Amino acid sequence: MSPLSRRLFLGATSAAFLAAGAVPAAAVTDSIRRGTRSWTFENDSLRATVTYAGGTVRLTGLFNKRAGRGYLSAPSLLFAHELDGSETVRADDGGWSLGAVSTELVTVLTKERSWRVGERVRIPLHRTTPRPFTVTLVFEIYDGDAGLRYFTLVRNDDRARELTLTRSTVIDLRLPDLPHTLHYVPNMKWFSTRGSLGTGPVGTSWPKKALTVYDTGDGWSLSPELNWKTQRGNGNYPADYMLPPFAGINAWSGQDTVSVDTHPESLRLTLFPGEEFEYLAVNLTVFKGDVVDGKMADELHFRKRFKYHHTTALFHQNDWDYRGGPGRELPAGYYYDTVIPQTKRAGLDMVMLDDYWNTTRDSIEPSDSMKKAITGLDILARTLKDNGLGFGLWFSLTGDGHLKGRDLADPTQLAYKRGQIETLLNDYGVTQHMIDLTEYWQNERTTASSHAGDNVYRKALRTRNMLNDLVTKNPQYLPKLTSELDIAPTQGDRNNGLLHIAYNGWNTSNGGITGEDLSLRTALTAFGHLPMAATYMNGGRMTGRMEDYYSYMAVRAVKFPQDPGDPAKWPEAAVQLMGVFNAWRRRPEITALTDGPFLPVHLGQGWDTTAWDSSKGPYVWMWADTARRTALLVATAAGTPGTTVDAKVRWLKDRTSYAVTDITIDDDGTQAHSPRGTFTGERLRTRGLPVDLSENTSKGKAFWLSAR
Numbered sequence: 001m002s003p004l005s006r007r008l009f010l011g012a013t014s015a016a017f018l019a020a021g022a023v024p025a026a027a028v029t030d031s032i033r034r035g036t037r038s039w040t041f042e043n044d045s046l047r048a049t050v051t052y053a054g055g056t057v058r059l060t061g062l063f064n065k066r067a068g069r070g071y072l073s074a075p076s077l078l079f080a081h082e083l084d085g086s087e088t089v090r091a092d093d094g095g096w097s098l099g100a101v102s103t104e105l106v107t108v109l110t111k112e113r114s115w116r117v118g119e120r121v122r123i124p125l126h127r128t129t130p131r132p133f134t135v136t137l138v139f140e141i142y143d144g145d146a147g148l149r150y151f152t153l154v155r156n157d158d159r160a161r162e163l164t165l166t167r168s169t170v171i172d173l174r175l176p177d178l179p180h181t182l183h184y185v186p187n188m189k190w191f192s193t194r195g196s197l198g199t200g201p202v203g204t205s206w207p208k209k210a211l212t213v214y215d216t217g218d219g220w221s222l223s224p225e226l227n228w229k230t231q232r233g234n235g236n237y238p239a240d241y242m243l244p245p246f247a248g249i250n251a252w253s254g255q256d257t258v259s260v261d262t263h264p265e266s267l268r269l270t271l272f273p274g275e276e277f278e279y280l281a282v283n284l285t286v287f288k289g290d291v292v293d294g295k296m297a298d299e300l301h302f303r304k305r306f307k308y309h310h311t312t313a314l315f316h317q318n319d320w321d322y323r324g325g326p327g328r329e330l331p332a333g334y335y336y337d338t339v340i341p342q343t344k345r346a347g348l349d350m351v352m353l354d355d356y357w358n359t360t361r362d363s364i365e366p367s368d369s370m371k372k373a374i375t376g377l378d379i380l381a382r383t384l385k386d387n388g389l390g391f392g393l394w395f396s397l398t399g400d401g402h403l404k405g406r407d408l409a410d411p412t413q414l415a416y417k418r419g420q421i422e423t424l425l426n427d428y429g430v431t432q433h434m435i436d437l438t439e440y441w442q443n444e445r446t447t448a449s450s451h452a453g454d455n456v457y458r459k460a461l462r463t464r465n466m467l468n469d470l471v472t473k474n475p476q477y478l479p480k481l482t483s484e485l486d487i488a489p490t491q492g493d494r495n496n497g498l499l500h501i502a503y504n505g506w507n508t509s510n511g512g513i514t515g516e517d518l519s520l521r522t523a524l525t526a527f528g529h530l531p532m533a534a535t536y537m538n539g540g541r542m543t544g545r546m547e548d549y550y551s552y553m554a555v556r557a558v559k560f561p562q563d564p565g566d567p568a569k570w571p572e573a574a575v576q577l578m579g580v581f582n583a584w585r586r587r588p589e590i591t592a593l594t595d596g597p598f599l600p601v602h603l604g605q606g607w608d609t610t611a612w613d614s615s616k617g618p619y620v621w622m623w624a625d626t627a628r629r630t631a632l633l634v635a636t637a638a639g640t641p642g643t644t645v646d647a648k649v650r651w652l653k654d655r656t657s658y659a660v661t662d663i664t665i666d667d668d669g670t671q672a673h674s675p676r677g678t679f680t681g682e683r684l685r686t687r688g689l690p691v692d693l694s695e696n697t698s699k700g701k702a703f704w705l706s707a708r
Helices: 015-023 291-306 334-345 367-373 377-386 411-428 455-472 520-525 546-554 574-587 587-596 681-686
Strands: 030-035 038-042 046-051 055-064 079-083 087-090 100-108 116-125 132-140 148-156 163-173 180-185 191-193 208-212 217-225 247-251 258-262 268-270 276-278 282-287 314-318 349-351 388-396 432-435 478-481 557-560 599-603 618-625 630-636 646-649 657-662 676-680 689-692 702-706
Touching: 015 681, 038 116, 038 132, 046 132, 046 282, 055 163, 055 217, 100 291, 132 291, 148 163, 148 268, 180 247, 180 291, 208 291, 217 247, 217 258, 217 291, 268 276, 276 282, 276 455, 282 291, 291 599, 314 334, 314 388, 334 349, 334 367, 334 377, 334 574, 367 377, 377 411, 411 455, 411 689, 432 702, 455 478, 520 546, 520 618, 546 574, 546 587, 546 618, 546 630, 546 702, 574 587, 587 618, 587 630, 599 630, 599 646, 630 646, 657 681, 676 681
Parallel strands: 314 349, 314 557, 349 388, 388 432, 432 478
Antiparallel strands: 030 038, 038 046, 046 055, 079 087, 079 163, 100 116, 116 132, 132 148, 148 276, 148 282, 163 258, 163 268, 180 191, 180 208, 208 217, 217 282, 247 258, 599 618, 618 630, 630 702, 646 689, 657 676, 657 702
């Protein structure tokens, strides 16, 4: 292999590198095989089989291919529903007739191309007693190293009467209770146990994930798609307004199975006559290795499940701190004279208008005070586009504040808001949309579209499905749902769940991390629980410290909230350094890697054990091409005292030798090009790459790894 050229980092793009670093489309293979009333789902990681016989459908096999081990001790239950508080129907009760099965591809669509990420099968089951009822099983198997997603569509086939699912078991798996460590997440902080996991809360939160590592060095992970908690009423229960998420996990607590069961106080789905509605989804992955391998299995699965692409961190200037709020306004032309030029000089990606930009939260017309600063959305949109910047907007779907406004469980209300979003997309080129302010409050009245027991669930699901459809039709559209959606602000106790993530979108998350302010630590703690492409930082600052700037690369989006017109907060030297950094970060050979999956290396003290202290750095992560021939590794102390670390890289090929080059940009804007030696992947995995952050002015470094 030819020697590394300094131009790779500071000069022209290498076409050969780009060809090698491109992510190829997944090979088109049959990952769903149909037998005589059986279906086998298979990818590189797992093989699962569902069988129908004698009016019963069961999950009859779950095989971990890399570990060479089957996990089901007996056929497992795929659903059970208590109907109208009385009789229960189960997938294995023998009362179901099989309908016409259909399959389809799961694809990702971008502005440039589309590609396959998996396959989906729909298996409808019908019965007439005790009520006319159809349950359609939907399985999505994703290609390569990924898992299986499962949910159901439930339909009330009675054309005259409503039907209520008063409580349900979403899935009940006969997974072996052998010696293990079970890791679980009630919020953003990970806990573990050598025993079982019950359905009760941990503190004030309920577990939303179970990842089990057997002592044999393999395991499984179960991730239901849940909300954070459920709002009780719309502010009329001040002393008792937090209900559990829609469902919870029981792993061998008082039972010999692992199940996902609904919390009836939060979810009782009432189906109108003839109505079909989507029920809760679960994601199931398997892995060989330790807890990090288990979390990585979920990270790769989530990337396909949520159709992520172009995930290099997006840096945006946000005006809330210096303009947001009633009665505040900026000088005439401030965005054209100051905000946009400064944002462009710093090399940021987008300008975003936060709350209070419109006449009311329900309109798409700028307020009079906003017009002084921007003149109009059309002029602002054109100017941003001419300067190569994206256009972001805070825009309420309820059209009001916390616990107020439109009922998003009502399809007609949601359709109206969708029309406004489409106008913002089509007429004004909006590329990013923030949704905020307890929009999933509970309407306790029965309406033509919901009941008290399912109003919040319908809000969450219908909103997500609408956003997914908008993203599919407008691949440039980037939705962000904040941690204020479920519960009126409590600051220290709010978060998001998998149910809040739209295709290729992101969230704010901060629950359960003491003293946390949406910094790098929050994002890294999310690894394995929420997709890393869904993580967000609020702390973008023009500090002039590469230790900070490198930390911003780990997440999907970074908010820069300070006033670009304040020289104390946007110092000239710091802005220039940010411009140098972003020019490098946006080079095609860099984004070819950073658009790919996040690969953890060292996420704080004890990060790969049950004693993880995420407050103690340094923090190290990387990206690599599909062939593991090229990688970019970033390390930062991110404000912690840590200086040195042996960065053990587990994601390369053991028998391949890698030339390591220090390519760190220092705080004065110069970039190193210092060879650090050649190491086998096995040595980097077992002994690590020595990293000394004290070598630079601030404690941040970057390394290029290239196979010899």
